[in-house]
Amino acid sequence: MNPWRVVALARRIVDQFLRDHRSLGLIFVAPLVIMALLGWVLRDSSAPSPRVAIVNLDVASAPSERVRGALTEAIRQAALPLVEVGADEPAADAALRASAVDVVILLPVGFGAGLADGDPPPLVIVTQGVRGTDDNAQVEVVLRQLAGALPLPPGTASILRRSVFGPPFIAGPPDALASFAPALIGYFGFFFVFILTAISFLRERVGGTLERLLATPIRRAEIVAGYSLGFAIFTTIQVVLILAFSLSGWSTPDGWDGPRVAIGLGIPSAGSPLLAFLVVLLFALGSVNLGIFLSTFARTELQILQFIPLVIVPQGLLGGVFWSIESLPAALQPVARVMPLTYAVEGLREVMVRGADLASRTLQLDLAFLAGTAVLFVVLAGATIRREVV
Amino acid sequence: MSRGFAIPEPATGTTPAMEAVGLVKRFGAIHAVDGIDLSLAPGRIYGVLGPNGSGKTTLIRLMTGLARATEGSVRVLGVPMPSRTLLARIGYMTQGDGTYAELSAWENLRFLAALYGVRDAAPLQRVLELVELADRRGTPALELSGGMRRRLSLACALVHDPAVIFLDEPTVGVDPALRVQFWAHFRRLADAGRTLIVSSHVMDEADRCDELVLLRAGRVLGRGTAAELRDRAGTPDLEGAFLRLGEPVP
Ligand SMILES: Nc1ncnc2c1ncn2[C@@H]1O[C@H](COP(=O)(O)OP(=O)(O)O)[C@@H](O)[C@H]1O
Ligand SMILES: [Mg+2]
Numbered sequence: 001m002n003p004w005r006v007v008a009l010a011r012r013i014v015d016q017f018l019r020d021h022r023s024l025g026l027i028f029v030a031p032l033v034i035m036a037l038l039g040w041v042l043r044d045s046s047a048p049s050p051r052v053a054i055v056n057l058d059v060a061s062a063p064s065e066r067v068r069g070a071l072t073e074a075i076r077q078a079a080l081p082l083v084e085v086g087a088d089e090p091a092a093d094a095a096l097r098a099s100a101v102d103v104v105i106l107l108p109v110g111f112g113a114g115l116a117d118g119d120p121p122p123l124v125i126v127t128q129g130v131r132g133t134d135d136n137a138q139v140e141v142v143l144r145q146l147a148g149a150l151p152l153p154p155g156t157a158s159i160l161r162r163s164v165f166g167p168p169f170i171a172g173p174p175d176a177l178a179s180f181a182p183a184l185i186g187y188f189g190f191f192f193v194f195i196l197t198a199i200s201f202l203r204e205r206v207g208g209t210l211e212r213l214l215a216t217p218i219r220r221a222e223i224v225a226g227y228s229l230g231f232a233i234f235t236t237i238q239v240v241l242i243l244a245f246s247l248s249g250w251s252t253p254d255g256w257d258g259p260r261v262a263i264g265l266g267i268p269s270a271g272s273p274l275l276a277f278l279v280v281l282l283f284a285l286g287s288v289n290l291g292i293f294l295s296t297f298a299r300t301e302l303q304i305l306q307f308i309p310l311v312i313v314p315q316g317l318l319g320g321v322f323w324s325i326e327s328l329p330a331a332l333q334p335v336a337r338v339m340p341l342t343y344a345v346e347g348l349r350e351v352m353v354r355g356a357d358l359a360s361r362t363l364q365l366d367l368a369f370l371a372g373t374a375v376l377f378v379v380l381a382g383a384t385i386r387r388e389v390v
Numbered sequence: 391m392s393r394g395f396a397i398p399e400p401a402t403g404t405t406p407a408m409e410a411v412g413l414v415k416r417f418g419a420i421h422a423v424d425g426i427d428l429s430l431a432p433g434r435i436y437g438v439l440g441p442n443g444s445g446k447t448t449l450i451r452l453m454t455g456l457a458r459a460t461e462g463s464v465r466v467l468g469v470p471m472p473s474r475t476l477l478a479r480i481g482y483m484t485q486g487d488g489t490y491a492e493l494s495a496w497e498n499l500r501f502l503a504a505l506y507g508v509r510d511a512a513p514l515q516r517v518l519e520l521v522e523l524a525d526r527r528g529t530p531a532l533e534l535s536g537g538m539r540r541r542l543s544l545a546c547a548l549v550h551d552p553a554v555i556f557l558d559e560p561t562v563g564v565d566p567a568l569r570v571q572f573w574a575h576f577r578r579l580a581d582a583g584r585t586l587i588v589s590s591h592v593m594d595e596a597d598r599c600d601e602l603v604l605l606r607a608g609r610v611l612g613r614g615t616a617a618e619l620r621d622r623a624g625t626p627d628l629e630g631a632f633l634r635l636g637e638p639v640p
Contacts, residue, residue, distance in 0.1 A: 008504030012493070019492040019530065212488030212546070215454055216505040217478045387455060387472055 001225065005218050009226025013200070014233060023196060027238050031188040032245050038184065039265045042177050050102035050138035053085040055092050061112025068107060071146060078145035096128050102135075103127055103142050181246050181267045182276070182348035183321040188242060189280040190287045190341055191312055193235050197227065197291030198304045205295065210385075220385045224378055228288050235284040236277075243273050270355030275363070276348055282370040283344040289377035296384040315341040320349075343369040405468040407432040407554050407585035408453055412462035415448050415608075422448040424608035426462075430587070430601075432553075435580050437596050438589040439628070440605030446589040447485050449605070450556045453587070454482050466554055478506060481552035483560050487539045488546075491532040495523050495542050498531055499549060506550035517545040520575060522568065537563040544572070548579075555579065557588045561595065573598045593628040604632060611635040 017023055052075050058064035075082050085095035085104065092104045106124040114120035125142070127135035204210040213223070249266020252258065269276070294311070298304050318325075318332055319341035325333055336342050347366030350356040356363045408430045415423040422445045430436055438446050451457035453464050455472025464471045466480060489498050499514050508514070518524045521541035523534075531539055540563050547555060561569050573595070576586050580600070588599065596602055596616045604611040604619065612619055612635045616628060623631035 004507070004509070005505050008501055012490070012497070012501045015497050016490060016492045207491075208484055208486035208488045209490060211456060211486075212482070212484055212502070213505070214456060215477060215480070215482040215484070216502060217474055217507075218505050219474065387474065 001219065001221055005222045006226045006229060009218070009223065010229035010233065013227065013230030016200070017234060027192045027196065027234055028241055031184075031192070031238065031242050034188075035181070035184060035242065035246060035265060038180070039177050039267075042180065049080050050141060051081045051083045051100075052142055053083045053092060053095065053101045053104045054107075055085065055087065055089070055104060056107045057089065057109050058107050058111040059087070063115045064107050064112035067111070067115070071105060074146050075142070080142070080145065092126065096126060099128060103138050105142070177265060177267050178269075179349065179353055181265070182352040183319075183345045185239070185242050185246065185276070185280060186283060186319075186341060186344035186348050187316060187321060189235065189239060189284045189344065190315070192238070193231055193284045194287040194291045194312070195304065195308075196234075197231055197288045198295045198298070198307065199301055201227070201292045201295040202298055202301060202304055206299070214385075214387045220382050220387075223385055224289065224292065224382050227292060227381075228285055228378070231288045232281065232285065235281065235288075239277055239280045239284075243276060247273060267352075269352040271351035272357065275351045275357065279344055279347040279351065279363075279366065279370065282367065282374055283340060286340055286370060286374035286377045289374065289381040292381035293377060293384055315339045318342070320345040340370060340373045405432075406430055406465070407467060408587065409465045410449075410453070410462065411464075413449075413452060413459055413464060414461035415445075415452055415457060416460045421608050423452060423459075426608070426610055428603065428610065428613075430585065432585045433580055433583045434600040435576055435586045435588065435598070437599030437602045438587060438605055439591070439593065439596060439602055439632075440589075441591055444591075444605045445608040446591075446605055447558055448608075450482070450558050450587070450589060454480060454556055456482075478550065479553045481547040481550070481555040481557075483543050483547035483555075483557045485558040487531075487543045489531040489539055489542055492530055494528050494530055495534065495538075495545075496527040498542060499545055502546045503549045508550050513549055513551070517549050520548070521545045522571075535563075537565060537568075540564055541568070552584070554585045555587070557586065559589055559591065561590070561592075569595075593632075596628055602628075604635060606632070 054068055054071050054075070056064055056068040072082065083095070083101045085092045085101055089106065092101075092106065095101045096104060104126045106126065108121045108124055111120050111123075125139055127139060129135060204213070244264070246265050246267045247269050249262065249264040251262035251266075290311075294307055295304065298307070314335075316322075318328060318336040319339050320336070321341070325336045325342060325346075328336055343366040347363055347370070350360055350363045350366065354360075358364070406429045408428070410426050410428045413423055413426040413428075414421070424445070426449065438449065440446050448457060452459055453466060453471065455464075455466075455477070458472075466473075466476055469476045490501070493501070495518065496514070499518060503509070503514055515524065518527060521544055523538060523541055523545065526534065526538065531542065534542065540560065544557070544560055547557065561572060564572065576588070576598075580586055588595075590596075599616070601614065602616055602619060603613050611632070612622065614622070619631045619635070620626065620628065623634035625631050625634055
């Protein structure tokens, strides 16, 4: 391995990018804009006050009737509009269909008896089911009120289908961004670098410069190393920018007269930014070489874009960005378990949310998997670069 | 170590600069190179002439080790190809330009020079002046004219002062005055012991070569100086010689 040639190649990639302002914008500015937009949406969107109805199907039970009363009181205290929809399920159903109510809480038959045994069947919460995330937000609003206000006997908190508490690892108020940001950082570390390498290398193959490059004494390993180094430089800057933007926050002081301005998301992070950076860097190294490898299977830049639904979207859906691996259908879990993004997201959450250090078994596994796939993709990328092309 | 043009490599003695034995290259049913035996002595300019599709580029790619021979073998300076280390002593100007559009002329040249181990600026400046691009060194390749990109590509092929130089249609798009200069420089390189193998599909450059190899459908039709070939075919020009030599022997 001749370091001069590796550096020459890395430098060429840097030079090319510095000339290409749009691509620079894509990798440096676009992630920040997306993060900012997401932070804004997640933090400042107010779920409209849902109209709530409470229907007790367990009519004959006095304890159920008491819970119904307590729930009604909690909703009333939260100043949420309370709607009468009738006393049975079909009536509630009709009201939901007619959009006369947003959230219906059903106390199921046998609820009172179960309460006496300390094991009540869960409350059923029904929404209109038209706008998924809005419905979730409304249920969240209702549950938060109930959780704070229920004067129920000890142990009854389990009647709530889900917890509305923030992650216990991070001090301060619950922040949806705190668990989402690590996933996004992992995603960006992959997406842009993959697309840009695949296109650069495709151009190299199709444009005749690879032939010219291979007519010099450069080794295959030097090409792979040079590309990895060149893109690592950009990935490093990108990740540093994203981490700095996500973790630090500054806003105009409270007494300020002018417009309120905030820079940075100020997401609370429990762990070391350096460890987070290590996870992303390993992941990006794999992504660069996956890009080189897959560029072999494309003839045009349009065909590179076809890798987005093939390679990028499935990882985004299954890799734990939105849903945890454990909650996926059983058949999809093994698929998610071989995707690098899964481990990058898990590792970043482990560090940023749980505050893990290198002693964490989970983080060790994540780093080992990312390093292993990086090595695999380096070998695959190297195998596709051959001097005797045809 | 300086790699200026003035310092000739030691003469390679009796070793041919390039030697092909029973060379065949097939792409499926296409016989791009169809049985070529050729031995080229060093220090001369060879013209590989032939119409489009006659196999010139494929032959050069076989000689540089960038294509794998279906049959037969190639040696350059006595070394069997492909050989990665020997590529340091080979210059190759591809038929496409092989330049990076976003990079300036200087950055393109500096990149390839670095891969050949040339880190001084002096040889870069010298080849850039030779191809008359010194005043455009900061211009991105994208903004150079087609002829200028050919010149840049030539500069890249010569920057490390190679012993054997393959030029695939080097003068396409280069204006006549500069062409004359190119050929004068090729002659200086040959006089200094370099071997040049220049492909062309235009016949008017043939007279500037020491020796011609006429190629058609992947086979050598004839070999010799332009005058010899014309005499042998009994025609006043090379186009005629091409037609005559290509005819099946009666
Ligand atoms: N990579 C390739 N795959 C398939 N056929 C090829 C390839 N390269 C060249 N050929 C074919 O080989 C023949 C010779 O091509 P080439 O060497 O480029 O000729 P020339 O350079 O003299 O114009 C042509 O018929 C061409 O189509
Ligand atoms: Mg050709």
